[in-house]
Amino acid sequence: MKGIVFTEFTAFVEGRAGLDTLDRIIDAAVGESGGAYTALGTYNHREMLGLVDALATETGQTPEALMTAFGEHLFHRFAEMNPAFVAGLDHPFPFLEQVETYIHMEVRKLYPDAELPTIATERPDAATLCVTYRSRRPFAALAHGLVEGCLDHFGAPVTLRAREDLPGEGPGTAARFTLVAEGGG
Amino acid sequence: MSEDPGVLRRHLDRERRARQAAETIAEEKTREAFQANESLKRLNEDLERQVAERTAELRAARDEAVAAQKELQRSNAELENFAYSVSHDLREPLRMVHSYLELIRHRANADLPPQVADYLDRAIHTTERMQGMVRGLLEYARVTTHGSPPAPVSADACVKAAVENLELGLEEARVSITRDPLPAVCADSEQLARLFQNLISNAVKYRHPGRRPAIHVAARKRDDGMASFRVSDNGRGLAAEDKERAFQLFQRPGDNTAIDGTGIGLAVCKRMVERHGGSIDVESTPGEGATFCFTLPLAEGDAAEGGSAAG
Numbered sequence: 001m002k003g004i005v006f007t008e009f010t011a012f013v014e015g016r017a018g019l020d021t022l023d024r025i026i027d028a029a030v031g032e033s034g035g036a037y038t039a040l041g042t043y044n045h046r047e048m049l050g051l052v053d054a055l056a057t058e059t060g061q062t063p064e065a066l067m068t069a070f071g072e073h074l075f076h077r078f079a080e081m082n083p084a085f086v087a088g089l090d091h092p093f094p095f096l097e098q099v100e101t102y103i104h105m106e107v108r109k110l111y112p113d114a115e116l117p118t119i120a121t122e123r124p125d126a127a128t129l130c131v132t133y134r135s136r137r138p139f140a141a142l143a144h145g146l147v148e149g150c151l152d153h154f155g156a157p158v159t160l161r162a163r164e165d166l167p168g169e170g171p172g173t174a175a176r177f178t179l180v181a182e183g184g185g
Numbered sequence: 186m187s188e189d190p191g192v193l194r195r196h197l198d199r200e201r202r203a204r205q206a207a208e209t210i211a212e213e214k215t216r217e218a219f220q221a222n223e224s225l226k227r228l229n230e231d232l233e234r235q236v237a238e239r240t241a242e243l244r245a246a247r248d249e250a251v252a253a254q255k256e257l258q259r260s261n262a263e264l265e266n267f268a269y270s271v272s273h274d275l276r277e278p279l280r281m282v283h284s285y286l287e288l289i290r291h292r293a294n295a296d297l298p299p300q301v302a303d304y305l306d307r308a309i310h311t312t313e314r315m316q317g318m319v320r321g322l323l324e325y326a327r328v329t330t331h332g333s334p335p336a337p338v339s340a341d342a343c344v345k346a347a348v349e350n351l352e353l354g355l356e357e358a359r360v361s362i363t364r365d366p367l368p369a370v371c372a373d374s375e376q377l378a379r380l381f382q383n384l385i386s387n388a389v390k391y392r393h394p395g396r397r398p399a400i401h402v403a404a405r406k407r408d409d410g411m412a413s414f415r416v417s418d419n420g421r422g423l424a425a426e427d428k429e430r431a432f433q434l435f436q437r438p439g440d441n442t443a444i445d446g447t448g449i450g451l452a453v454c455k456r457m458v459e460r461h462g463g464s465i466d467v468e469s470t471p472g473e474g475a476t477f478c479f480t481l482p483l484a485e486g487d488a489a490e491g492g493s494a495a496g
Contacts, residue, residue, distance in 0.1 A: 007203075019187040023195055036202035040210040 001048055001137070002114060003041035005074070009048065010037060012073050013055060025054035042113075045137045064141045071145015072152065079153050092154045093129045093181065096147070097121045117143065131177045138172030140165065147177050157182040269326035272319050279319060283312045318435075321449030325434065328376065328456040335461055337484035338374040340367035340414070344402055347381035351389070358389050364402035368412050369484035376457045377481070381416070383450040384477050388418035393472075411463065412483045417476040423469040431467055454479070 013022045026035035031047035049063075052070075056063040079086050085103055089095050099119040107114055117135035124130060133143040144163055151158050158181045168174030187193055286309045294302060344364055348355065355362065362385070370377070385400055392398040396419055404414045423431060430436040432455040435448040458465040458479045469475035 019196060020189060020192055023187070023192045026199070027195075034199065034202070036199045036206060038203040038207035038210065040207045040214075 001043055001045040002039075002111065003037050003043060004039045006037035006041075006043055006048065006051075007039045008074055008077050009051060009070060010035070012070055013051075017055075017059065021055075021058055025051055025058055028054040028057070045139075049138070067139070067141035068145035068148065071142040071147075072149040073145075074142070075146045075149025075153060086153065090154065091156050091181075092150045092158055092179065093123075095150060095154070096129060096131050096179075119143075127181045127183075129179045129181075131179065132166070132174070133177070134166075134168055134174045136169050136173065138170055140172040140175040143175065144177065147179070151179070265326055265330055268322060269330050272322040272326060275319050276316070276323070279312065279316050283309065283316065286312060318449065321453070324379075325449055325453050325456060328453060328460055332376055332460060333373045335371045335373055335482070337369050337486070338372050338377060339369050340377065340404065340412070340481075343372075343374060343377040344381045346378040347385055350378075350382055351386055354386065354389060358392060358398055360389055360392075360398040360400060362400045362402075365404065367402065367404045367414070368406055369486065370412050370481040371484050372461050372481055373457075376460070380454050380457050380479075383454050384416045387450055387477075388416070388420055388475070391475075392418070392420045393474075406483055407480075410483055411480045413478065413480050415476050415478050417474060419474040422471040422473050422475050423467060424471050428467050428469060432465065 010022055010026075013025065029035075029047065029050035031043070031050055033041075033043055033047060037043065052063045052067050055061075055066050059066070085106075086095060096119070100121075104116050104119070107116060115136070117133055117137075117139070120132040120134075122130050122132075131147060133140055135143075147160060151160065158179050160177055161180045162176075162178040164176045164178070165172070166174035166176055187196075286305060290302075290305050290309065294305075297305065341364070344367065348362055381402070388400050389398055399419045401417045402414070403417070404412050407413055432451050434452045436452075454477075455465050458481065461481050463480035463482070465477065465479035467475055467477050
């Protein structure tokens with residue numbers, strides 16, 4: 001998993017719960033990197049799961065809810081850091097439809113070894129967009145948060161009507177999100 | 186921000202290690218980028234060298250082809266001049282041979298034994314045939330060496346001139362000649378008349394023994410600035426194997442030894458058409474007739490009208 005996700009996560013925890021909490025969860029998670037994350041690095045995704053679990057223990061919230069909240073925060077940060085990806089768009093549908101063909105392609109140019117999830121989209125009708133997340137890693141909740149962040153970013157009248165967990169390579173590795181636009185897509 | 190010195194120290198330590206890790210990664214990336222750049226530079230140099238080599242090869246090949254083409258043109262011109270000189274110079278001695286043979290027959294025919302008189306007739310006939318061939322060769326060589334520059338000319342007038350030249354033969358064979366209105370073309374008028382004359386006399390020569398000969402001349406304007414002519418007859422026609430060699434020098438179709446001819450007329454036609462930038466071909470069904478098709482550039486006024494049929 002790319003280091004940017006870890007540095008954003010530590011900033012997210014520090015910002016929301018303070019440095020003491022961050023220090024404790026890093027200590028509790030006992031990851032092999034010892035919490036010394038850099039955006040340029042690549043780390044085992046299990047470290048992220050360990051950090052979220054430690055944060056859940058610390059706060060009493062579920063890891064699922066925390067990962068989703070972090071995903072929402074992460075979308076806003078990505079949009080700030082990469083304005084070109086959202087420029088010229090005023091609706092979440094076209095943005096989500098180009099994640100696989102444009103954003104992931106650009107990421108692979110910079111990081112040829114990046115192991116990215118697949119994001120497939122389909123429009124059963126003009127007002128509905130189905131986004132299917134599939135990965136070898138269990139980050140469906142993070143994807144959920146990213147979708148929520150996306151809807152919030154564009155501010156368009158679109159609601160996430162359903163999240164359906166799909167059979168995949170393990171729990172949390174595949175999910176379908178059904179988004180519905182009010183008054184047509 | 187925490188007030189616990191332990192937390193702050195650990196935080197500082199993590200930040201320091203993260204910075205060191207980032208520096209190491211940045212250094213590796215810089216090295217990788219440098220090496221990739223070096224490889225790219227070498228690849229580029231290699232490609233430039235290959236392009237330069239290939240360009241030099243192509244240039245050499247082109248120069249060679251241009252030199253070969255010039256040599257071929259020179260050699261062709263030399264050969265044409267040679268053919269013209271030879272056929273021209275052969276004419277006179279051949280005429281002398283023919284005259285002396287005629288003289289012998291005229292003065293001594295009554296005294297000659299029948300077999301010798303027969304030999305003499307054969308010699309005279311062969312000499313006449315040879316004179317025909319030399320004349321044909323000379324005409325063939327003259328197409329390129331003595332042609333006039335192409336100019337706008339009425340194809341109608343050329344067909345008319347050809348028919349007038351052949352008048353006696355056509356009347357004798359009771360030939361019916363018809364033609365559609367023909368366009369003006371850019372051609373050597375003498376050669377165009379000769380071309381029609383050769384094709385018409387060829388049609389008469391190879392007429393069907395059981396039919397009154399009928400010849401029709403037609404033409405249409407094409408979009409590419411050329412006129413497409415068709416000279417059709419109802420004669421004996423050509424077998425497929427004869428069609429292929431019909432336009433070669435000294436080639437005569439099938440078993441037609443009884444028909445007088447040198448096998449030069451159609452070769453001359455082809456040379457004339459090609460000299461004008463056109464092409465010639467023949468369509469035929471044996472026993473039903475033949476159609477000689479050839480193209481010539483349209484005269485400017487006619488070409489501008491574009492594509493409309495002339496008849």
